[in-house]
Amino acid sequence: MRAKQNISLLFVGVSLLIAVQNVNAQDPHFSQFYAAQLYLNPAFAGSATGSRIMANYRHQWAGIPGAFVTYAFSLDHNFSRLNSGLGLYFQQDKAGSGGLRTTITGLQYAYHVKLSRKVSARFGADLSFRIRDIDFNNLIFNDQLSKAGIASTTTETPTSEASTFFDYGSGIIVFSEKYWVGVALHHLTQPNQALLGGTETILPLKYSVHGGMRIAVKDRYGKKSEKYVAPAFNYKGQHHFDQLDVGVSYYSNPVTFGIWYRGIPGLKALRPGLGNNDALIGLIGYRVDDLSIGYSYDLTISKLAVITSLGAHEISLVYEFNNKNQSQKKGKGKPVIIPCAKF
Numbered sequence: 001m002r003a004k005q006n007i008s009l010l011f012v013g014v015s016l017l018i019a020v021q022n023v024n025a026q027d028p029h030f031s032q033f034y035a036a037q038l039y040l041n042p043a044f045a046g047s048a049t050g051s052r053i054m055a056n057y058r059h060q061w062a063g064i065p066g067a068f069v070t071y072a073f074s075l076d077h078n079f080s081r082l083n084s085g086l087g088l089y090f091q092q093d094k095a096g097s098g099g100l101r102t103t104i105t106g107l108q109y110a111y112h113v114k115l116s117r118k119v120s121a122r123f124g125a126d127l128s129f130r131i132r133d134i135d136f137n138n139l140i141f142n143d144q145l146s147k148a149g150i151a152s153t154t155t156e157t158p159t160s161e162a163s164t165f166f167d168y169g170s171g172i173i174v175f176s177e178k179y180w181v182g183v184a185l186h187h188l189t190q191p192n193q194a195l196l197g198g199t200e201t202i203l204p205l206k207y208s209v210h211g212g213m214r215i216a217v218k219d220r221y222g223k224k225s226e227k228y229v230a231p232a233f234n235y236k237g238q239h240h241f242d243q244l245d246v247g248v249s250y251y252s253n254p255v256t257f258g259i260w261y262r263g264i265p266g267l268k269a270l271r272p273g274l275g276n277n278d279a280l281i282g283l284i285g286y287r288v289d290d291l292s293i294g295y296s297y298d299l300t301i302s303k304l305a306v307i308t309s310l311g312a313h314e315i316s317l318v319y320e321f322n323n324k325n326q327s328q329k330k331g332k333g334k335p336v337i338i339p340c341a342k343f
Contacts, residue, residue, distance in 0.1 A: 051322040056071070204238050294316040
């Protein structure tokens with residue numbers, strides 16, 4: 001019985017490994033992309049009125065061995081008198097039973113330009129240091145397989161080593177009080193991330209186009225209330241892979257509800273017979289003073305739902321502080337904040 005269970009888990013692991021290879025080293029993603037702003041676009045660095053801390057956690061396909069887990073933490077600050085923002089972030093992604101791990105530490109800078117009385121732009125740049133490694137002890141080789149199960153030792157010797165390299169990215173966001181649209185480019189130098197010496201595995205260029213708007217909901221007297229609807233989208237592509245996140249959030253202080261879809265139905269298949277439909281996403285959020293908390297669940301609707309225990313869990317925390325210390329220059333008026341969805 002145990003031997004059959006081990007073989008079944010091995011089959012699932014191999015199936016997922018093949019799936020990962022077929023998307024050509026796709027970067028991890030967040031369903032709550034608007035709450036992982038420094039990961040989405042470096043132009044978001046310092047886009048709040050003061051200082052801000054953001055933390056994100058994603059556990060994808062939790063019901064299988066070696067599920068995909070991503071952690072992210074960032075800190076940014078708005079230097080309003082310099083029209084600048086500075087951000088620092090840390091991210092770690094673990095994928096598969098072999099413990100494939102990518103650790104990123106990055107620094108971002110953004111500059112704010114006022115294009116007109118109502119429209120502004122932010123230009124951002126990103127420099128990061130990456131470490132990519134694998135836990136050799138978690139791998140299973142052919143000589144470990146037998147009818148009795150999986151042996152604990154192998155005659156294979158470790159041949160992989162950690163891959164370290166610098167990475168670069170850039171981005172731009174144009175926004176007003178009601179809408180925002182941005183473009184980001186990551187892995188501009190397409191660095192080599194191979195784990196085996198003498199080989200080459202290029203990290204493909206990733207691009208994304210994202211945006212949204214905030215529509216105020218008026219009360220029964222025709223006046224603006226603390227309620228609004230915020231549709232948004234994020235189209236991203238990397239090598240032969242692309243995908244679209246699109247949805248809407250409804251905010252009624254202090255609660256947010258949202259529904260999202262990921263995929264490109266009917267327009268582009270990943271391959272013949274395999275539709276580009278990934279997930280339906282439900283979001284609930286709560287805001288207490290300067291702290292926002294969001295939880296979302298991805299319900300997998302693709303054929304992977306059979307072996308991935310349906311979906312993914314994601315939690316985001318955003319805390320803003322020092323806002324009162326960011327006084328505007330005399331005569332400049334109220335600052336324009338990027339109208340992303342809140343939760």
